[in-house]
Amino acid sequence: MVKNYAFFFFFYFLLAHALWTQEIQTFKVQDFDLNGKVKSCLVITDYGKELFEFNEEGFLTKTITQYNDTDQDITYYKYDNGELLEKRMESYKDNVLDEATSMANFYSIDTLAPRRVLEKIISYDKEFLEQQEHLYDEKGRLVKITTSNSEGVDETSVEYTPFKNELTKSFLINGIMERSIRTSERKNAKGTLKVVLTKEYIDGESNKAIEEVFDTTGKIVSKEVFLHSPTKKEFVSDRKMLYSYDVDGMLEKIVTKTSNSVSEKVYIFQFDSNVEKNWIKQIVTPENSYTTRRITYYPEEETKKENPN
Secondary structure: OOOOOOOOHHHHHHHOOOOOOOOOOOOEEHHHHOOOOEEEEEEEEEEEEEEEEEEOOOOEEEEOOOOOOEEEEEEEEEEEEEEEEEEEEEEEOOEEOOOOOOOEEEEEEEEOOOOOOEEEEEEEEOOEEEEEEEEEEEOOOOOEEEEOOOOEEEEEEEEEEEEEEEEEEEEEEEOOOEEEEEHHOOOOOOEEEEEEEEEEEEOEEEEEEEEEOOOOOEEEEEEEEEEEEOOOOOOEEEEEEEEEEEEOOEEEEEEEEEOOOOOEEEEEEEOOOOOOOOOEEEEEEEOOEEEEEEEEEEEOOOOOOOOOO
């Protein structure tokens, strides 16, 4: 997941409303651009609040998205030895639980080869919504998702195609291409860059593509969005973002270029006093938007020194 230093509401939207057939994912402290033994992180912006809570192993256990004084979504995560066993998404409107839109995901795991994970989704008013069976190959890679619901059964196959220094991961629903992700390498004067090209399809037809380039430390350095032109029958660049960082590796600037404009956003951070520092305030100019984070930590374990005597 690309760290974007803001817009946590969009991240929550992806968790709750999958745009694609989802692989089962677990999220940890590092996925939220946080360092150290973080217990909770309250994100405050000019458009709302969101709280993230983590266990001592760093796994995400709870999120609260506060839309206003009476409406909020709460998601709980339960694990066993690092495996996701249960996810509950509760929606409150006017401070009342909406059972029709609240749901629970239950996971049962068969670790014998081939590995299988069965996911059942049930609403709080006890309506069965969906079942997904995730099948993995001997390398631990997802190869098939079988989805059953009131509309029938769909099968998503995941294909892996290596070519020289590239690997393409393709998702096909009932044999129709939905998405492909090609990972490759590109060398420059600073070392080897990782390039990830994601193509999206609608009814098997090309729709959109995004190319992301990451440096040797894993930071994104550029992102280019392409839209498919029906007349030209090819992808055409819509915009390109260039990312730059300071000497400490913090995001400093994003320059966005289109065919007829160039815009720039500058990022300013303030940090806490924790040993593994985290930013607690972000200001973005020229719009002067802000994001504040209130972070609590688990107490550090004291190192016991042996008495030499």
